[in-house]
Amino acid sequence: MATNRQDYITLLENDFAKAFVAFDQDYNIFRAKICNNIFPWENSIKKCVFLNQIHSNIITHYNKDFHFNADGIMSNEKNVALCILSADCLPLLLYDDKNKAVAALHSGRKGCFENILKEAVLKMQESFNTQTKNLKLIISAGICAKNYEINGEILNYSKENFVPFLHENKLDLKALIKFQAKELGIKDIFDINLCTFDDERFFSYRKNQTPKRIVSVIYLKD
Template sequence: MAEQNILVKQPLFRSPSIFRDIPGLIAAESTRHGGVSTAPYHSLNLGGSTQDSPEHVVENNRRFFEALSVPLNHVAKSHQVHGTEILTVRIPGRFEGYDALITNVPHVQLAVTVADCTPILIYDTFGKAMAAIHAGWRGTAGQIARKTVEAMEKEFGTKPENCLAYIGTCIDECSFEVGEDVAQYFDSVHKRWDAGKEKFFVDLKLANKDQLLVLGLKPENIEVSEYSTILHNADYFSYRHEKGLTGRMLATIGLVTI
């Protein structure tokens, strides 16, 4: 029998298992597969802040959110600035200058873009509030994860012990090589010195996880992605590995009434 070549269709997204049993909750992290963009943005580039064709980005977003059964006019995004500003979202739309979005409104689908930075999704199982966070090294050093949960507590009465969290795919510790100018902002437990390279390596996943643990989230209620934007670059975009010429993924969370 002649050997057959079987084409395996790559997924447009992966869904965090931590949210799997929540009725009506839509949470996902895109891959780089299933879109229409060409190199160097191939293929599911969901970020508008690139030199990719705007028509391609729109079509990619349509495909991604259609796969999640989310209308595009339900999505809330912001132009991110690597800061720690948090927006309470009441209606969908495009906003400016926020790196974390929070809401307790059903049918508002929060989304953040990443390509090495850490996406974080949070859901309050009691109050049904949620957050989508973009945490690069600046945001992580600025405690954006902690500040976001505190904002949820202030706005919605969220209690950390009732929260589930997903710390998503980003640049891993073994790849995030930095100088003293960046390393100085991180505690010793979140960085290591490599004498051979004379560089520090920073663990963004652990730094963000520890912010959530200190606040009172339970360890068993935090899922950390097993993937890396650099080690698994065939599936995810990496700004650093691809020298800035690459696409963007989306991490998204929202609640629909059922």
């Protein structure tokens, strides 16, 4: 269950890992303010890692071969916070409770269409010997179907490929993610079930082209 404090919701916490979403009104695409705000509350975090999110299904490993241009990052290092910025796109957080590894994904429409979740699971299997039966998927705050209207080529493509997740001209990205997760064998799924468009605490680019961002974070504890 999620727990709350002002501008902050805990999504997961146990002896080995923690995940949360933070949404201070000063947060934007500049990362320094976010880190400065997080560190006082999460004093076990030694480093915040961000990506140059490019709306892809590229997953990178936080190690010596780390690539900045990606939309997913995974790690088994302790006290390294994996951070995803968003303002409607779905932040997905993964925790392997057996092998003690985590991943954070930025999954917008393109990421969902290209199944970034599957790419992350495959990379985690390769790097950490992850099995989907040991994975927990957390879906942080993102836009809900009733507010995600599409048209033109995107609507036509969705009609051809994602009909079960299309309601007239509105696309349900969360339902698509959950379907993909279950296809992979992930059964432990937690959806915070909060819409960035409807909930005034959050930021929605679709609503007003805001430069502000929420940050969804997961890390392993010492």
